[in-house]
Amino acid sequence: PRKKAWSWPTYLEEERAVAAPLKLFKEHQAVPQGRNAFKVGMKMEGLDPCHPSLFCVLSVAEIQGYRTRLHFDGYPECYDFWVNADTWDVKPAGWCEKTGNKLLLPKGCKDGEFNWSTYVKNCRGQIAPKHLFKSLNTAVTPSGFRVGMKLEAVDRKNPSLICVASIAAAVDNRLLIHFDNWDDTYDYWCDASSPYIHPIGFCEEAELTLTTPAEYKHPKSFSWERYLEETGAQAAPARAFKQRPAHGFQVGMKVEVVDKRNPMLIRVASIADLEEHRLKVHFDGWSGEYDYWLDADSPDLHPVGWCQKTGHPLQNPQGSPDPSLLGQG
């Protein structure tokens, strides 16, 4: 027998569940005002999600509703990644030069010889027009953070570690956190209200272990005073750190979430567990082994109805059998 078309209202009723209320979502998670006006082939500058300190030359490879698949020019497709059209992580051609950021050139291009207009002419591409970049219009509030300042920050890849860190860059309202004497693969961007950054002395005060810089000579007797002197650096002022209010999500609420194992897909999901600033999401109809934690302000989290309103396919629990059940019939 033919299955009835899946719909949120029917599903919520059947499950006796509620959609997470719209007021819990940040603007960049909610249904956008405008549409995704990027077109396949348009080129721009943007951050490499695996090396967040690197701006690269990117091309639009695919459009899916409000989401865009970006491709690193000159590199294999396996590095492509998906973003929302209003992501802060992309900038128009020429932005790096204007703001003094280093641009990683397409493979094969030589430093000093790269020029955007010749480049797009040669590859018959097109520069993405400036007005498509929502992130350019954000109001910047002065923050008290300066490049080079030191702080204590959670290593997001090893979240049990709070480490000696520096502000490696500051753009708009965002800070690039770098771990002293480590490579940039641990770097991440955040804002002044991030729960992952703390002023110096935080660990001592909270009686937590502070992870000292890689290869630091006397890790046991680390002192901020001495370290600041040795490095000639300043501490980020405590007043620059802002407190972020806790999110209001609750267990059982339904949402739409990007499947990070196949990030072109957005699935019907439920909030399964909570922390102060994070949510564990469960994909409805799938085994709990696919659950994952994400930040409450993640751009991969959306309210019920987001896909439909932005023209993105939604993977519903009916259409996606639990792989653990396959082959058992």
Ligand code: MLY
């Ligand atoms: N076991 C990991 C820990 C790396 C931690 C890096 N942080 C502090 C930036 C490793 O040695 O690779």
